[in-house]
Amino acid sequence: MTQTQKGIFFVAIGAICFSAKAIFIKLAYAEYDVDDITLLTLRFGYALPIFILIAFWRYKQGSLKTVNKRDWGYIAILAMLGYYWASWFDFKGLQYISAGLERIILFIYPTLVVIFSRLFLKTHISKSALIALGVTYVGVMIIAAEPRIFESENFLKGGAFILVSAVTYSLYLVFGGELIKKYGSINFNSISMILSSLYVLIHFNLFSDVALSKIETGVHFYGILLAIVSTVIPTFMVMEGIKLLGANKASIVASVGPVSTILLAYIFLGEVLSLQEIIGSALVLAGVLMIGRK
Numbered sequence: 001m002t003q004t005q006k007g008i009f010f011v012a013i014g015a016i017c018f019s020a021k022a023i024f025i026k027l028a029y030a031e032y033d034v035d036d037i038t039l040l041t042l043r044f045g046y047a048l049p050i051f052i053l054i055a056f057w058r059y060k061q062g063s064l065k066t067v068n069k070r071d072w073g074y075i076a077i078l079a080m081l082g083y084y085w086a087s088w089f090d091f092k093g094l095q096y097i098s099a100g101l102e103r104i105i106l107f108i109y110p111t112l113v114v115i116f117s118r119l120f121l122k123t124h125i126s127k128s129a130l131i132a133l134g135v136t137y138v139g140v141m142i143i144a145a146e147p148r149i150f151e152s153e154n155f156l157k158g159g160a161f162i163l164v165s166a167v168t169y170s171l172y173l174v175f176g177g178e179l180i181k182k183y184g185s186i187n188f189n190s191i192s193m194i195l196s197s198l199y200v201l202i203h204f205n206l207f208s209d210v211a212l213s214k215i216e217t218g219v220h221f222y223g224i225l226l227a228i229v230s231t232v233i234p235t236f237m238v239m240e241g242i243k244l245l246g247a248n249k250a251s252i253v254a255s256v257g258p259v260s261t262i263l264l265a266y267i268f269l270g271e272v273l274s275l276q277e278i279i280g281s282a283l284v285l286a287g288v289l290m291i292g293r294k
Contacts, residue, residue: 007244014237015257021230022099036091042223044197055190082172083196089165096158103261110251112170139283185239
């Protein structure tokens with residue numbers, strides 16, 4: 001398997017695991033009386049010990065000692081953007097709109113990654129990447145043109161939250177990609193996830209009066225699923241994929257995310273999958289295959 005093929009595999013599997021996040025959140029909201037920050041706290045609370053263990057292992061190897069003070073500051077800012085703010089706004093948005101619609105709106109981030117990379121890093125955009133990006137976005141637009149998905153009463157409110165999530169996550173990927181090249185994906189991801197978890201826990205303690213010990217067992221179960229399946233596993237896979245492919249190509253491969261969310265939402269949430277959405281999903285996958293074939 002070539003480096004490019006490995007990168008595609010890591011990003012694709014990571015994107016599918018990330019996509020399952022919306023399903024877990026919607027199921028938790030439907031089955032239990034739980035708010036966004038409580039569910040987010042359980043997600044990061046259960047994930048935090050794993051990231052601390054990984055960071056400790058890397059520290060014992062001596063690799064974390066190479067991170068300079070200025071870059072620690074950059075990582076702290078990116079952690080706030082990428083997995084604290086982006087996750088919080090995503091959880092809030094899912095209170096108002098469907099899982100399929102959430103993923104479609106959130107998926108504008110590949111475009112934002114390309115734009116921000118060009119604006120801030122002067123990254124060249126190849127012709128093949130533009131074509132693949134165009135194909136995937138035609139698919140996304142076909143899915144988004146389905147009138148049914150706009151019937152949600154709070155579409156604008158929920159959509160605005162998801163849009164902010166997309167912007168903050170895009171910035172995290174663009175600037176995080178540079179630090180990944182410098183320190184490696186495991187080092188960068190361990191530090192950023194520990195800091196993100198601390199931000200969430202501070203937020204919860206300052207603004208919530210919910211007692212975690214009194215939360216129903218089922219909510220904790222969803223918190224564990226969010227922590228392992230949709231946080232620990234995909235964050236490392238996506239970061240390693242970015243290291244191998246670069247932020248631009250990785251964001252295009254991650255276009256399998258909306259497709260997998262729509263399918264999972266159809267299976268587990270009963271959200272309708274129309275012919276129009278199937279056609280759009282096929283185009284999204286075609287764009288991914290164009291990158292893989294190249």
